[in-house]
Amino acid sequence: MVNKMRESIIMKIHYGTALAAVALVAVHILMRLTQGFAESLEYANVIANYQFLPYAGMLEIILILLSIHGFNGLRVILLELKQGPAYEKAVSYGCVAAMIGLIAYGSRTIFMVNMGMV
Amino acid sequence: MAQVSSVAEGKTSKSVTLRIARFNPEHDNEKKFMEFNLQYERWTTVLEAILDVKKHFDHSVAVRYSCRQATCGSCGMIINGKPRLACFTKISELDSDVVTVEPMNNFPIIRDLAVRFERLFDTHHKVKPYLIRDDSEITSNEKEFLQSPEELENYIQFANCIKCGLCNSACPTMATDSSFIGPQALAQAYRYVADSRDKGKDSRLKIIDDSHGIWRCHFAGSCSQVCPKGVDPAMGIQFLRGYLLGFRS
Numbered sequence: 001m002v003n004k005m006r007e008s009i010i011m012k013i014h015y016g017t018a019l020a021a022v023a024l025v026a027v028h029i030l031m032r033l034t035q036g037f038a039e040s041l042e043y044a045n046v047i048a049n050y051q052f053l054p055y056a057g058m059l060e061i062i063l064i065l066l067s068i069h070g071f072n073g074l075r076v077i078l079l080e081l082k083q084g085p086a087y088e089k090a091v092s093y094g095c096v097a098a099m100i101g102l103i104a105y106g107s108r109t110i111f112m113v114n115m116g117m118v
Numbered sequence: 119m120a121q122v123s124s125v126a127e128g129k130t131s132k133s134v135t136l137r138i139a140r141f142n143p144e145h146d147n148e149k150k151f152m153e154f155n156l157q158y159e160r161w162t163t164v165l166e167a168i169l170d171v172k173k174h175f176d177h178s179v180a181v182r183y184s185c186r187q188a189t190c191g192s193c194g195m196i197i198n199g200k201p202r203l204a205c206f207t208k209i210s211e212l213d214s215d216v217v218t219v220e221p222m223n224n225f226p227i228i229r230d231l232a233v234r235f236e237r238l239f240d241t242h243h244k245v246k247p248y249l250i251r252d253d254s255e256i257t258s259n260e261k262e263f264l265q266s267p268e269e270l271e272n273y274i275q276f277a278n279c280i281k282c283g284l285c286n287s288a289c290p291t292m293a294t295d296s297s298f299i300g301p302q303a304l305a306q307a308y309r310y311v312a313d314s315r316d317k318g319k320d321s322r323l324k325i326i327d328d329s330h331g332i333w334r335c336h337f338a339g340s341c342s343q344v345c346p347k348g349v350d351p352a353m354g355i356q357f358l359r360g361y362l363l364g365f366r367s
Contacts, residue, residue, distance in 0.1 A: 079330070
């Protein structure tokens with residue numbers, strides 16, 4: 001499926017995730033500034049942020065957007081470094097697998113903290 | 119270093135050192151440079167200087183050339199670090215006492231300054247560089263395909279391409295991606311996509327919408343900077359992206 005998707009579709013997703021991530025990361029940074037940067041990184045405040053459902057949802061969306069954008073960017077860089085059918089297939093599937101792995105691990109963290117398991 | 123003074127003899131002539139890259143892939147591991155001292159006039163081109171070296175000192179210098187008037191696109195090479203046509207570059211305009219000529223980057227070297235063009239011609243053919251439509255101008259009872267000056271303006275600069283390969287030589291993506299279609303072919307794809315007489319837009323866009331197609335352009339713009347015919351491949355590539363992103367139809 002990864003290899004069959006047209007490059008223009010992939011790049012539309014790439015640009016779209018970048019724009020959305022810029023907007024949401026801006027909100028994320030603004031939230032840090034509302035309570036003072038150093039204070040916002042204190043353990044209790046970080047846990048409180050995760051347990052605030054809308055904020056946790058936004059973090060989850062940022063995680064998904066940046067994972068898709070970042071791993072597609074990595075795929076493009078690796079495709080430009082070296083060419084060949086087997087290599088390109090390995091890069092494409094490898095990047096999708098790494099993206100899914102990162103999203104799964106990050107989501108696990110967000111859900112665990114949100115549900116008070118940490 | 120060979121001593122030469124034969125390109126031009128006269129009161130107005132100046133002296134220049136011409137450094138020519140020598141490389142034979144069958145024997146050599148790396149490029150070597152041979153130096154020649156030449157006299158030149160303000161109208162002397164780099165190609166004339168190279169041909170003078172061939173005529174008087176070393177006939178084995180390999181160089182491709184034909185028309186000597188920037189029309190055939192044969193004599194592309196790196197001159198003082200920049201891809202240029204040797205017949206279209208005057209020594210006097212380089213403003214240097216040393217002129218270094220090397221084969222174009224991103225092309226396999228045949229020998230010395232001559233390079234292989236197979237990849238450029240292959241990618242050029244790949245984008246179907248001809249009008250695609252069911253009817254024809256040459257069939258009887260058919261009228262010629264009329265076009266307004268405005269419609270001509272859309273693509274005419276891209277029709278000036280002489281396939282010299284300087285844009286592909288300057289392209290940073292061409293240097294790393296051996297499957298990249300390249301600015302020359304992409305500019306020609308736009309030339310036909312933008313032609314109001316052509317009906318093959320969809321098939322061409324499908325060809326360039328590939329993992330080594332139009333999206334691998336980083337918009338460095340070096341292709342447009344080096345074109346000796348004023349073609350702007352970088353602009354054509356951005357217009358093509360507009361079609362694929364849905365901003366143009």
